[in-house]
Amino acid sequence: MFRSRRRGLSGTRLLLFSLLSLASWEAGSGQVYYSVPEEAKHGTFVGRIAQDLGLELAELVPRLFRVASRDHGDLLEVNLQNGILFVNSRIDREALCGRRLECSLHLEVIVDRPLQVFHVEVEVKDINDNPPVFREEKQKILISESAPPDSHFPLEGASDADVGVNSLLTYRLSPNEFFSLKTVTKNDKNMLPELVLQNSLNREETPELKLLLSAEDGGKPELTGSIEIQITILDVNDNAPEFEKPAYKAALFENVPNGTIVIQLNASDPDEGLNREIIYGIRQVLPVSEKCMFSIHSETGEIRVYGKLDFEENNEYEIQVQAIDKGSPSMASHCTIFVEVLDLNDNVPEVTVTSLSLAVREDAQIGAVIASISVSDQDFGTNGQVTCSLTPQVPFKLVSTYKNHYSLVLDSALDRENVPSYQVVVTARDGGSPALWATASVSVEVSDVNDHAPAFAQPEYTVFVKENNAPGCHIFTVSARDADAQENARVSYALVERRVGERALSSYVSVHAESGQVFALQPLDHEELELLRFQVSARDAGVPPLGSNVTLQVFVLDENDNAPALLPAGAGALGGALGGARGELVSRSVGAGHVVAKVRAVDADSGYNAWLSYELAPWAGGARSPFRVGLYTGEISTTRGLDEADAARQRLLVLVKDHGEPALTATATVLLSLVESGQAPQAAPSRVAVAGAAAALVDVNVYLIVAICAVSSLLVLTLLLYSALRCWAPGRGAASAEAKPPVVCASAVGSWSSSQQRRQRVCSGEGPPKADLMAFSPCLTQSREDSLNSSTEVSN
Incomplete structure (x- = not known):
């Protein structure tokens, strides 16, 4: 019956705590509160956290919804399908918080894209899962038979690991005729039992008593513990040792050296001999710990630190001391020492970067959240107050979000081309004297935005290409630089298409899209095209793409690829095609310097390649030829007067040569017939005009x-x-x-x-x-x- 009643009460208790957890959360200042009983089973419902935070169930997975806890990340978990926070593993309140009245788990709920951080407090409710426990199974008490009625004998009390009502103990003593039980409340509100002698003892009648002391806590259902009290009735030693005060207080800083004196006790006994010699001993140290924190000298009563005091572990101790005389039987008295542990600034602040966003775009808006940072310090008071700061000259700042939690946000515009990344150092400093500090480094990468167009070194280039080039030859390379990165800096080149005469520009030249090399697609002809002016565009691969243009002036340089060409005869001049010949009648009466014919030729080239000179072939007319040709005019004139000895028919071979390298030539054959003056055609005025024109041309x-x-x-x-x-x-x-x-x-x-x-x-x-x-x-x-x-x- 007892077991089934407990199981029924336990189920009722869990149901009650579950109903309380459903109704206990509230939202305020960005925080959600829940409560959950300790020892709850795996899967126990805690709260609809997604709904309470205003998040849609469909966005939990895409936005990387996660729950982070600094030290106890596996106790609670969230079902991403329904957004319910549930118990994931066993929660032991006593292991988490010890005997502190308030016990809660702080959770950080983080979602990305965009980054949001929520703070959730889950209070762990105590259940009555620890029964009262006595330090020993049996407690022995020595009482003199001369003890008067109403004498009080302190007993060692029980301890309960629970808190609140669950740790309030009541004591019961098994029925007997000599002793009753009384409960005494100490300064720390602990209840300690005492035996009160009701009737005088008689050792001869009752040398020993065995009683059962039971302790019951205030939980529902209540839990109990018991200990056997073995009372030995001693013979008369009628004065017990006495302390100056029933309670003492002492204060020590944490981390004091081992062996530091806590207090010097001094008890007195008015008896004589062995009955007044006192032995000191420690009965109990609260809170109960496996480590022995204090020791006492059995003869002097000097209490010293035996171990290492740590304020963060425990800030107060209660030492129960007894003094026993050496009488037979011996008598004892008791006192309590309350030791307060004072805090020192012995804990360095801790800085934790709990969340980092992806690389920050250089066009990110001011105020964008970059990272979430939390700080903590285990010290107390001013020693545990932490302030945070950033390294100077960075475009970020810290914004406090909740207690010791901060968000690292963008404070000014970014420019990846100037600074591609930042190493931000967060410094946390406590308020102790001297202050302790710690740092954490946050690496922030700046991602590129296509905000720079490709740029050429100069807006225009001049290129010289010899004509008759090979098809597809490389004539120039354009190069543009883009200050952006990756795809935004990948430059491609293209011609800016236009018409060149009747043809498209792309029929003359092309540009390689990646290297920027410009090629001539066909042989260029200086005589057809002297200057080719066009533009090449450079575009990056950004979205949207940016670009710029550069102008190329391609000058086609002349080569000596055209031989002189003879013009048809006319206006008193002789001419003909290569190898051709034409006759002319010349009167024998003409004098020296008379122009008898003229050879005219042109060259399609330019410059020196088109600068023509004329000369007679060395074999034309013999060594005594009466004719010569003007070097640059092509006029054939007499060098002397003609006589009968000159042949009637004169055959002259005129070489026309340009000044190219190598020079190209053409030949013209001139046939002259020498006749008497009466047989010459009447064209003297025309001859004079030709001579005058020839002289004028020489002067020019x-x-x-x-x-x-x-x-x-x-x-x-x-x-x-x-x-x-x-x-x-x-x-x-x-x-x-x-x-x-x-x-x-x-x-x-x-x-x-x-x-x-x-x-x-x-x-x-x-x-x-x-x-x-x-x-x-x-x-x-x-x-x-x-x-x-x-x-x-x-x-x-």
């Missing part, structure tokens, strides 16, 4: 050569003066770089200067313009000018 060529030499000399002098000024005043280089400097082109016969927009031709006074001489160069920056003057072969 001479003036042109002189002008070119003068301009070249002036340009060289200007360049020397400009270089000297730049060396003397380097600060003006930035300003001069913005202007469009003149372009200088070097050649074997001097230096010519021209602008990017002008093209000069030297023309004779008759017929269409002749491209015998042409000067054309691109507009270069000063940095390319020196390189051009030293290494570039000029054409066009």
Whole structure:
């Protein structure tokens, strides 16, 4: 019957605690409270934590819902399917909190994306699961037969590991005719039993008594414990030792050295001889511990520390001391020493980073939570008050969320390109003197955002390519740098498509998307295309992508790939295709210097490659030939007067040669028939006009050569003066770089200067313009000018 009653009461008690836990939580200041009885079974319902925190069940798993407890993380668990907090393993309140009245578990509920931290307090309710326990199975008491009625004899009380009502003990004594039981309340509100002598003892009649002392706690159902009291009746030693006071107080700092004196007791006995010699002993030390914390000298009554006192483990002790004389029988008296343990600042603060978010985007909003930090200190009072601080010069700050819990939040804007990561040091310092401190390091990585477009080193490049290049040859490499990282810094290149004449730009050039190498897709022809100007774009792989453009000026340099071409005869000149011949009648009466014919030729090339010269083949006309050809005019004139000795038919072979390397040539055959003056055609006025025009053309060529030499000399002098000024005043280089400097082109016969927009031709006074001489160069920056003057072969 007793067992079934206890089981029924136990089930009723668990049901009562479960109902209390359902109704005991409340929300305030971001905290939820629950309660749960100790020793609850696995799976016992504690609370609907997800619902109470305002979280949806569907978001628990995606947001990484988890419960963290600093020291007891496995006692409680959350079912992620229904959001219920339940008991996961055995909860022993006495092991968690000892005899403290308040006992609770602090839980941190953490969810990510975004990071939120909730604080939950779960109070562990005490149940009556520990019966009263006596230190020994049997207690022996020596009582003199001369003890008067109403004498009090303290007994060793029982201890109960529970708290509150469950630890309130009541005592009962087995029925007897000599003693009754009285309960005495001490300063610490502990109830200690005492035997009260009701009737005088007679050792001869009753030398020994055995009584049963029972202790019952206040729990429901109540639990009991018992001890046998063995009373030995002693013969007359009628004075027991007496202490000065029934209770003493002492205070010691924790961590005092082993052997430190606690108190010096002094009991007295008015008897004589052995009956007044006293032996001291410790009866009991509360709270009961396996370690012996104090010792007493049996003769002097000096109590010393025997072990190590720790305020955080226990801040108060009760030492029960007895003094026994050496009489026969001996007599004893008792006193109590209350020892207060004072706190020292001997515990360093602890810093715990309980949650870290992922890498922080550099465009994160100010106030974003980066990490959750908790601090603690086991000391008491000021020694346990902890303040936190961060290393200076970091864009973060600490925000207090609950007691010693903080959130590390963003305080100012981030820029990954300047600082890609931070090592934040959190310092926790207590209020002791001297203060103790501890640090914890938090690594914060800054993730990249695509906020930088690819950038070229300069906005425009000038490239020189010789014509007749091989198809697919590499002509230049563009390169752009992106300050971002990973995909945001991966640059790809592409042509900015446009039309070049009737064709698309992509039919001339292409650009490699990854390397930025620019290729000519087909052979370029200077005579068809002298300047190809286009843009290349650089785009990163960010979302959205960013980009920029660079301009390329590709100048096609001339090569000597076109031989001189003879023009058809006309306006008094002779000409023909290579190997062709045409006759002309010449009067024998003409004098020296008379122009009899003219060879005209053009060259499709430019510059020196198109500068033509004429000469007679050494074998044409023999050594005494009366004719010569103008070096640059192509006019055939007499060197002397004609006579009868000259052959009637003269065959002249004129070589037309350009100034390219190597030079290309063409030949023209001129047939002259010498006739008498009466047989010559009447074209004297025309001959005179031709002669005058030839003389004028010779003068023009001479003036042109002189002008070119003068301009070249002036340009060289200007360049020397400009270089000297730049060396003397380097600060003006930035300003001069913005202007469009003149372009200088070097050649074997001097230096010519021209602008990017002008093209000069030297023309004779008759017929269409002749491209015998042409000067054309691109507009270069000063940095390319020196390189051009030293290494570039000029054409066009």
